[in-house]
Structure formats: C-alpha cells, structure tokens
Amino acid sequence: MRNLSILLVGLAALIALPHALSFSQQEILVFLVINVLLVTSYRLLTLTGEWSLGHVVIMGVGAYASALYTKELGIYVPVSMILGAVTAALLAVLLSFPLFRMKGFYFLIGSFAAGEIIRLIWKRFREPFGGVRGISGIDPMPDFSIGIYQFDFFEPVSYYYFAGAIVIASLWVLWRIEKSPVGLTFHAVHWQDKLAQASGVNLRAYRTLAFAIASGFAGLAGALQGHYVGTVNPNSFDIEVMVFVLTWAIVGGTQTFYGPILGCIVLTVLNEIVLREMGLEQARPLIYGAIMILSILFLPNGLESLVQKATRRKPVAKPEEKAAT
Template structure:
C-alpha cells in the first residue's frame, strides 16, 4: 500500500520535472508546438467526458471556437484580462451547450451525431456571415497574453507554464469527475440506459451534464489558444479540426482516461516527423484512422495489455463497440 503510494509520488514528481524541463530543450518552433499540444490535451480530455455517455458529438471543435471567440471579444471590447476571459470562455461555451441540450438530447446515436454536426456548422457559419462582431472568414486578431508581475507571457516558455498550470487543474477536475459516482453514473447511462433509469437515473440530465462540462473545458482551451495565437478564424474550428479530435481520441484509445492524452501526444510527435509531406498529410491521417479502427480498436493505450496477453500473462482486454445498435 505504502509502496504504491511512494511509487505514485515518485512518478508524479518525475513527470512534473520532465514537463517543467522540456521546453528548455526545444527550439522556438517546437516550444510553440508544445503549447498547442498542451492545449490539445485539454481538448481531448474534455471530449472524453462527452463520449463517456456514449454520445459522440461533432460539435466539440465549434465549442472550442465559442470559447475562443468569447475570450477574443471580451479582451478586445472590454479589455478584460486573461483571468476573466478564460473562465468566461468556458462559461459561455457551457451556456451554449446547455441551450443546445434541449434540442440535441432529444436525439441519440446517429441522430445526435448529425444534429450536433448541424448545430456546430450553423454556429460556425454565423461567425462567417456576421463580420460584425465576428470578423467573417478572416476572423479577429489582436488578442494578447497577459503580463503578470513583470513577466511577459508572450514568450513561449512562460506561456507554456501558464498553460500547463491551467490544463493540469482542468485535467485534475475532469479526472475527479470521471472517478466519482458521477463518472460511474455516466458509465451506467452509456452501457445500460434502461437499468440506470430503473434505479432512478435521469439519463437526459446526465447526458446533458457530460456535454456541458465537456464544453466548459474545451471553451477554456479555446481561450488559452487564442490568447497565445493572437488571432481567431472560423476555419480553425471546422470539420477538419473536429476530425483531428476524433483521430486523437480513437488512435489513443477512448476506453481509459489517459488514452486520448497518449493519442494526442504520440500523433503530434508523429505529425512533426512527417513535416515536408504536407500535401499528403491528411491522407496519412485518414489511413491511420482506418487502420486504427480496423486493427487496434482500443487504441494505443491497449498495446501493453495486448502484448501481455500475447506473451501469456494477463488477459486480452474486451473490445466493446463504439456504440450500441
């Protein structure tokens, strides 16, 4: 017991050390990438809580955009600092999600998927259509990171630490939710909705809760991104980005909390290694998605367990379908 706790602390301390040290060994371009990677970790982790109830939404990328646009507009129009824009970015995303719950969660499965896609596209096209205040296709720019105590967070390394802190707090909260009784109920809603209902679970409320919480955190991620990047456009949050989220989650493994995180880290490193093949990069991802679904349905996360089973220690993990019919 004590031993495992010590191990955990050692592991945590080691991880922290690596996370703190890593930007100092990177070139500037890679420091940039590290920040986006950290933000994307939050994006996939927040997507995971939505998928816990078995509903695969296609609006997550747009919800990130909602957070991004909120932060941008608050910064530009009211000169609010990042400490206000980030929670408000999450809050507005959560609010929009809460409103969308009423139409969207009358549907399940395929209908929910298409419905969420439609709602997302409608929001995104609104940004394109209404140049005032959203800036149209060209988007908005001029968002700046904060200056706190003389540290200019425009520099990559300080901003990375800031992102790291925010993302870590968010991940901790998401992890706590997933491992609480609420997480257990979300699981119940996914796999045996009728049984859950018969012991008093309002499945609608829990689907909605997961969706709202997921949207809040992806909104925060959107705020983090725009404060570093300085610009925001509707196309950053299009189907293309949504598909990347799906790829990260699925290739990493959607069955465990850390699966999507592994997915986004491994694929970002992979992405760097195929730089120079820009033209065919989408096809490589497409092929990877297909191969992953067909041959590694539980994702990278399941490889250790599979290897163990192959060598005859431990049993192979079950492979539940992505959705029930």
C-alpha cells in the same frame, strides 16, 4: 511512495522539456498542451455514449467569447478565459434541448449541423465576430513574475508553463469527475441506460451535464489558444480539425483516461517530426484517415491497450509450481 516519485520525475521532465527544444518546437508544444485538454474534454462526453462533430466549434465559442470580453468589455484576460469557458458550457446547455432529442448517429449529424450553423454566424456577421477574417489583435495574457522568474507570454516557454498549469489542474478536475458518483452514472447512461432509467436516473439531464462540462473545458482550451495566437477565425474550427480530434481519441483509445492523451501526443509527434521532415504535412488528412482505419482494424482498443499489455503483471508462480518445474 513509488507513485509520488514517478509524479515528481514526470513534473521535472515537463518543466525541463521546452529548454531542450527549438523555438518552433516550443510553439508546437504549447498547442500540444492545449490539444490535450481538448481531446480529454471530448472523452468526457463519450462516456455517455454520444460522439459529437461539433466539439471543436464549441472550443471556438470559448475562443470568440474570451476575445470579445477583452476587446469589447475590457475584462482582464484570465477572467475572460473563465467567462469564455462558462459561455461555451451555457451554449451547450441550450444546444442540448434539440440535440438530445436524438441519439447515436442522429446526434452525431445533429451536432455537426449545429456546429456549422455557429460557424456560418461567425462568417456572416462582421460585427462583432469579424466575418470570414475573424477577430485579430486579441489582448495577450499580461506578463507577471513569480519570485525571480518573469513570465513573458510572447515567449512560448512562459505560455507553455501557464497553459500547462491550467491544463494539469483541468485534467485533475476531469479525472475526479469521472471517478465520482456522477462519472459512474455517465458510464451507466452509456452501457445500461434502461437499467439506469429504471433506477431513477434522468438520462437527458446526465447527458446534458456531461455535454456542458466537456464544452466548458473545450471552451477553456479555445480561450488559451486564442490569447496565445492573438486571432480567431471560423476556419480554425472547421470539420477538418474535428477529424483530427476524433483520430486522436480513436487511435489512443477511450476506455482509459490517458488513452486520448496518448493518441494526441503520438500523432502530434508523428505529424510534426516525421511528416514535416518528409515534406508530407499537406497529406496529413489522408495519412490520419489511413491511421484511423488501420487502428480500427488492427488495434480496436487503441494505443492504451498496448500500454495495458506492457504494464500487466505476470502472475507469481506458487511454491509447489516452482518445485514441479
């Protein structure tokens, strides 16, 4: 009952939040919601012990694919978003054949190379990818109404509600996957790969599965972003953006489901409120780098460790111990 009450209060706060913000802050909130899905999907991949530098490019694959499905084939936008996510997942399966011949540091570098090849293809071919300028004039999410509420997706509040519903549903699916036998096997592949293999687990198949699922949800995040902004280009998915995702995950922590989400929210608030007000937004890569180093040195388990300490229940003293005191 207590958990249900907390959930209802949290949902009420999320619904009311955009109405307490300015227009520019509402737009930031939309991107924050999308980035929460991006960084949470990235965590699913790290469960198998592999860290990628191409996850943001995979997000771009979903954005480009959904944009092309609507512009070139006239597919209804919500359907094109799903197809964009599926396209990103299928590409991840193809990339898994060369990439999962590598592990650890070599996988990290291989994923970066694969991402840069994809970005060069986008830049090189004006048809259909639009070259360096990318694709503009992407069809927006069509307006609709539920009861008395009219969803106008040119307004950030409406898109926040739409994206928020999609992201909450996606987070629930990702959480269920992690708690399922498949998710437990992902952990085993990371921490006890030899034992898991000896038990009959196909390590490569499970790494590929984690890569495909994570990429599918990253592609969905890209589709949500592309149809909101109305344009996609290769520079929106470069290594600088990937470093931000890494920072969110490391600073927040990856041992819990909520760790990367916490890192994303805290660092976004830091950037949009503190750095922007101080005129230091251009120094964000430098400041993010310093935050990552300090986090590794002084908070190796991330912000999630602070939450765990704060919520840890103190042991109740036994009656004889109380009497002794």
